[in-house]
Amino acid sequence: MPSSTTWFIFSITLIFLTAARYIADSKLRKSKYKNIIFVGPTGIGTVIGFFQLLLGIRDFIQEGYDQHYGKLFAIPTLFQMTIVVSGHDLIEDIRKASDDQLSLYGSIKEGMQTDYTMEPHILENPYHFRFIHLSLTRDLGGRFPELKEEVIAAFSELVPPTDNWTTFPAWLTGKLVVLRVVNRLFVGPPLCNNSDYNEINDAYSDALVKTALIIGFTPGFLKPIVSRLLDVYIPKTLRRAMKHVAPIVEERLEKEKLLGADWDGKSNDLLTWLIEKTPESDKLSVTTIKAITIRLLATMFAAYRPASMALTQALFDLATFPVYIPELRAEVESIVKEEGISKDSIGKMYKLDSFIKESLRLRAGGKASMPRKVLKDFTFSNGTTVFAGSSIIAPGYAIHHDARHYSNPADFDGFRFARLREEQDDPVRYQMVSVGPTFMMFGNGRHACPGRFLVSALLKTMLAHVLMTYDIKLEHNGRRPTDKWYTFSPAPNQTAGLLFRRRSAPSC
Numbered sequence: 001m002p003s004s005t006t007w008f009i010f011s012i013t014l015i016f017l018t019a020a021r022y023i024a025d026s027k028l029r030k031s032k033y034k035n036i037i038f039v040g041p042t043g044i045g046t047v048i049g050f051f052q053l054l055l056g057i058r059d060f061i062q063e064g065y066d067q068h069y070g071k072l073f074a075i076p077t078l079f080q081m082t083i084v085v086s087g088h089d090l091i092e093d094i095r096k097a098s099d100d101q102l103s104l105y106g107s108i109k110e111g112m113q114t115d116y117t118m119e120p121h122i123l124e125n126p127y128h129f130r131f132i133h134l135s136l137t138r139d140l141g142g143r144f145p146e147l148k149e150e151v152i153a154a155f156s157e158l159v160p161p162t163d164n165w166t167t168f169p170a171w172l173t174g175k176l177v178v179l180r181v182v183n184r185l186f187v188g189p190p191l192c193n194n195s196d197y198n199e200i201n202d203a204y205s206d207a208l209v210k211t212a213l214i215i216g217f218t219p220g221f222l223k224p225i226v227s228r229l230l231d232v233y234i235p236k237t238l239r240r241a242m243k244h245v246a247p248i249v250e251e252r253l254e255k256e257k258l259l260g261a262d263w264d265g266k267s268n269d270l271l272t273w274l275i276e277k278t279p280e281s282d283k284l285s286v287t288t289i290k291a292i293t294i295r296l297l298a299t300m301f302a303a304y305r306p307a308s309m310a311l312t313q314a315l316f317d318l319a320t321f322p323v324y325i326p327e328l329r330a331e332v333e334s335i336v337k338e339e340g341i342s343k344d345s346i347g348k349m350y351k352l353d354s355f356i357k358e359s360l361r362l363r364a365g366g367k368a369s370m371p372r373k374v375l376k377d378f379t380f381s382n383g384t385t386v387f388a389g390s391s392i393i394a395p396g397y398a399i400h401h402d403a404r405h406y407s408n409p410a411d412f413d414g415f416r417f418a419r420l421r422e423e424q425d426d427p428v429r430y431q432m433v434s435v436g437p438t439f440m441m442f443g444n445g446r447h448a449c450p451g452r453f454l455v456s457a458l459l460k461t462m463l464a465h466v467l468m469t470y471d472i473k474l475e476h477n478g479r480r481p482t483d484k485w486y487t488f489s490p491a492p493n494q495t496a497g498l499l500f501r502r503r504s505a506p507s508c
Helices: 004-032 047-067 088-096 105-110 120-124 126-134 140-158 170-186 197-215 220-229 233-259 270-276 286-321 321-341 350-364 395-401 416-423 453-471
Strands: 072-075 084-085 166-169 369-374 391-394 471-472 482-484 487-493 499-503
Touching: 004 321, 047 084, 047 369, 047 395, 088 140, 088 369, 088 391, 088 499, 105 170, 105 369, 120 286, 126 270, 126 286, 140 170, 140 453, 166 170, 170 197, 170 270, 170 453, 170 482, 170 499, 197 286, 220 233, 233 270, 233 286, 233 395, 233 499, 270 286, 270 416, 286 350, 286 499, 321 350, 321 453, 350 416, 369 395, 369 487
Parallel strands: 084 391
Antiparallel strands: 072 084, 166 499, 369 391, 471 499, 482 487
């Protein structure tokens, strides 16, 4: 591993090379897009402008949205042109565009730098995501008892109920609960309860994000060099994960050999699904174990990070606005008393669904939604053309805070969507999993996140359990912890705690 001195020299060199490349490119890119409004630092084309943009891109998106709503505007980000699309008609243009024109996977490939952070075939053939869409979502009702059982077990272990107020780290606790519950559905017990394996999932996600971020800020001609310098982090985590996965693959294949393909007790999880997709002759090869492990980690990365953030934010909101707790508890308890906890019963918890969706609207949506890479020159319905190689986003955070779409958009209104559902007699449009041009937490159109049904079930089951089991409040005299921003995306405060104590009512 490079020494700290080497890293320092390399980092300073990289920053100045990046700034120089940005300055050289900015005027060229601006001249190409004469028909699009530019938003950004006044020092564009200067070193000061480069660092202004680096630190304040989310503010420039909001500025552009406020001043140029209904139009396209451009922000000259590093080494590319990011086109921000606002207004219903233009967002519909993105939704309707074909994948060979505006590519979601092209945007993911660029954003996550998959040429350097993953095996090429992972994104070229992402069949592991079809497990979420085709298997898990359709069979969520059948898997729900496992989900519920793991929610109760995870909270009991990580937040043991006590009669006195006890502080727990909110972000860490939320992550660990979600990791356990999602891994129950992905790899099953006992691996889902293995603290080392869950820590590996978290470490892999962090390594992936940080590596992609560093490589993304690197000029193209330096990417291969930088990726080799960073190559220690992801492979190390992957090797640790393979040590856990390989014995389970071997055990399941041995049972299949002895008991047949549909042996009694066969796990219906992502790991089994991946094994079945592997050619028979390759199932025990090191290459196959590696490929299966990468797909497990990649799927977990996509599932657990947004769910963990959403859970933590919802818990902060529950503690910040305790006025909602009595009505939420009453709804949960009445439904649980009649039907128990199931996929169908949580679907009837309209107020809880509304509370979580409002938390997502206000806190969780990033500045950038519906990211697309322009593969072919594309002309929008207003006549504006964007050129191949550009990147397109919709300003999700600005949309979620727009008074044209939501009354008092800066205020937390926990029953906002429950009222709209009742007033407009529309049980579908205002539920958490519904997507559209005014709620883009899960994207929009045919590329909307297929895991949103799982995330919704997870969040409602976990919040219902918290409401039935605990009292909750904020530390530090009731002040909600400030969110943190990382380029385009907000994240819950990662150091703040929440106070829990036992509630007298029975758990769900």
